[in-house]
Amino acid sequence: MLAKRIIPCLDVKDGETVKGVNFVDFRSAGDPVALGRAYSDAGADELVFLDITASHEGRKTFTSVVERVAREIDIPFTVGGGINTVDDVERLLSAGADKVSVNSSALKNPDLIDEVAKRYGSQVLVLAVDARLDFEGEDDPWQCYINGGRIPFGKRLEQWCREGADRGAGEILFTSMNHDGVKCGFALDPLRRLHESLPIPVIASGGAGKKEHFRDVFEVAGVDAALAASIFHFNEVPLHSLKQYLREEGINVRI
Amino acid sequence: MEVAVIKYNAGNVFSVINALSRLGVKSVLTDDADVIRRASHVIFPGQGEAAGAMECLRNTGLDEVIVNLRQPVLGICIGQQLMCRHSEEGDVDCLGIFDTDVRKFVAPADGNSWKIPHMGWNTVENLRGFMELGRPEEWMYFIHSYYVPQSEWTVGTTSYCGVDFSAAMQKDNFMAAQFHPEKSGEAGYRLLKHFLSI
Numbered sequence: 001m002l003a004k005r006i007i008p009c010l011d012v013k014d015g016e017t018v019k020g021v022n023f024v025d026f027r028s029a030g031d032p033v034a035l036g037r038a039y040s041d042a043g044a045d046e047l048v049f050l051d052i053t054a055s056h057e058g059r060k061t062f063t064s065v066v067e068r069v070a071r072e073i074d075i076p077f078t079v080g081g082g083i084n085t086v087d088d089v090e091r092l093l094s095a096g097a098d099k100v101s102v103n104s105s106a107l108k109n110p111d112l113i114d115e116v117a118k119r120y121g122s123q124v125l126v127l128a129v130d131a132r133l134d135f136e137g138e139d140d141p142w143q144c145y146i147n148g149g150r151i152p153f154g155k156r157l158e159q160w161c162r163e164g165a166d167r168g169a170g171e172i173l174f175t176s177m178n179h180d181g182v183k184c185g186f187a188l189d190p191l192r193r194l195h196e197s198l199p200i201p202v203i204a205s206g207g208a209g210k211k212e213h214f215r216d217v218f219e220v221a222g223v224d225a226a227l228a229a230s231i232f233h234f235n236e237v238p239l240h241s242l243k244q245y246l247r248e249e250g251i252n253v254r255i
Numbered sequence: 256m257e258v259a260v261i262k263y264n265a266g267n268v269f270s271v272i273n274a275l276s277r278l279g280v281k282s283v284l285t286d287d288a289d290v291i292r293r294a295s296h297v298i299f300p301g302q303g304e305a306a307g308a309m310e311c312l313r314n315t316g317l318d319e320v321i322v323n324l325r326q327p328v329l330g331i332c333i334g335q336q337l338m339c340r341h342s343e344e345g346d347v348d349c350l351g352i353f354d355t356d357v358r359k360f361v362a363p364a365d366g367n368s369w370k371i372p373h374m375g376w377n378t379v380e381n382l383r384g385f386m387e388l389g390r391p392e393e394w395m396y397f398i399h400s401y402y403v404p405q406s407e408w409t410v411g412t413t414s415y416c417g418v419d420f421s422a423a424m425q426k427d428n429f430m431a432a433q434f435h436p437e438k439s440g441e442a443g444y445r446l447l448k449h450f451l452s453i
Contacts, residue, residue, distance in 0.1 A: 002415060003376040003394070040440065045376055071273050076396060076438045096269050098438065121303060123372060123398050170372070199362075201370045224370060254376040254394045 003254040004218045004246070005045040005225035006239065007203065008232045010035060012081075013052050015061045017233065030233070033068045039232065040075050042239040045254060047073070048101070048173075048227060051081030052148075063095050070096020078126050086115050093120060101126035101173060104146035107153050107160070110167060117168025126203070127169035131157040131190075132177040142176075142190055149177050157190060158197065165200050172198060173227065175205040183209025183231070191221035203227050211237050211245045218251050256451065258282040259294035261321070264311045265301035265333060274437035278448055288320045296451055297324055301333035305357070305401070306345025308337060322350050327453045328429050335424060335431035336401055344401050352429050355406040355421075363417045372400040373415045377422075379434065384410035384425040388449060393442045395422065395434035402433065 010017045010032050017032045036047050049069065051062040059082060066079055079092050080101030089100050106112050106127060116125050130149045131142040142157035161172050174194060176187035186207045195202045201224035204217045208228035217226050231237045246253045260271055262284045275282040275298075282298070283290060291297055299321060301308065312318040321328070321338075330338045337349045342357035349357070362369035378392045386393070397413070402420040405412060411423035413433070424431045430450065436443035 001377065002373065005375050070269065071276065074274060074277065074438065074444060075440050076398075076435075094269075096273065098270070123302070123374070171374070196368055199370065201374055222368065224375065 001252045002224075003045065003252050004223075005203075006043070006214070006242065006253065007046045007048055007225055007227040008039045008044050008239070009048040009050060009205070009227050009229040010233075011050045011052050011229065012062055012065060014058050015065055018052070032065050033072060035233070036069055036073050036077070039239060040073050043243050043255065044075065044239060045225070046075060047077040049077060049079045050101075051079065053082070063091060066092055066095040066097055080126070080128060084112075086112070086119060089116050089120065089124075093124060099124050099126050099170070101128040103128040103130065104148075106164065107144060107146050107155060110163065113164055113167040113169055117170075122168045122170035122200075125169050126171045126173050127161070127164040128173040128175070129157060129161060129164075130175045130177055145177060149180075158193060161194055161198060165198050169200065171201045171203060171224075173203040173205055176207060179207030180205070181230075182207060185209065185213040186217040186221065186226065188216060188221045191217060191223050195222045195224070201225065208237070211242050214242060214246060215249045215251060218246070219249075256280060256295045257293065258296045258298060258451070259291045260284045260298045260300060261291060261317065262286040263308065263315065263317060265303045265308050268300045270435070271298055271300045271331065271437045274443070274447060278444070278451065280451060286315055286317060288316065291317075291320055292324070295326060296453075297321075297326060297328045299328060299330040299334040299338070301331060301337065302398075303333055304344060305333060305336055305342040305349065306347040308333060309345075309347050309349055312337070312350075318350055322352055325428060327450060329450050330429070330431035331437070332399060332433060332435055335421075335433050336399075336403060338424075338429060338431050339403055342401065353403070353406065353408050353424055353426060353431070355403060355408070357401050357403055359401050360416045360418070365417065369416050371416070372398055373402075374398045376439075377413050377415065377434075379411040379413050379422040381412045382410065382423075384423075385430045385450060385453060386411040386423045386425075386446070388442075388445050393446070395432075395436065395439045395442060397422075397434045399433060
């Protein structure tokens, strides 16, 4: 049976790992490649590396981090952050990334999804969506945000995810801005709706604080994968014991 | 030992080369028929789409080279599918090493939210042949929308969309895996090491 995936996420700035709390106020948490390897050894199913550097120099540093990850780590990994063009995708896939995630750039230019999917296949493309609950949309009460959650974009969450899947995205990575960094659990209701309505896998992000939250997101929302950052970086929930716990709870995970 | 990784228009093959490097094995990425024929082991990797890949193999003559190889050959993912007789993907005739057809997953209407492609970690069971690594089952990483049904060459099965399909196949010196050993952590590492020992 296909396993539910646990995905640690590493935010990388100038070659170092950091994690934002509610998208600001960074705390440093180590070398991305060493941390990635430690996660892989502890049972991570995939890794996500997000480049949160804006500068040109930082981008070059990140590309070399991606090359090191590809050489040293033998589980799939996704990279994201600052991917605006097909050339950016080419650069990161050539550096050895298995998948790329696009976020603001896809909202601003949805054709990017079609172009990447057509050229490299849907399997390389993760559509990341940051959204906040505003109760405004008719039966679609979450609004999408761009630029690291700073600017409301106007599109509705479910409508945008459906469009992304139709255009060729291979997976949806949904981060609830209401839940991110708060550690009170994932946004179960929209995640369940996305999981049940979309033909592609859904990755839950934002809100993991304890191991029960992972059980809930798999049992209640049914999603294919769950992503978290700080709880793994600071070893608040060790990966190995999380997977043991999930198995005891009857959830199919790879051990 | 000289491992040849076949070069054609089948996406990212660097992960295979990196995996071989981690095993301490030097490999060469090549479309040179002589280099491929001389290699001790040949890896036929792949991501991408069957019809375009077959067209590339035919145009370069690599189709004939591959089917006549005598050393251990390992097809990975679309490599396994191209080693079959025919694929539903692009309705294309393939290499015909395994006399069986490649089909597209169809999500059964059983109330489960089946996702296609089949993506992620799944167990491979009923292990035989080159898949016998001393354990009853192995976790491997998959990403594919088409599958090879079970046949007499099946040496490992995996279940998805209500089908027990061929996760691995073997016929004489030709071996194939639907999963990606180069991305399957420690289990994939053991499998590649075993393949290189054959």
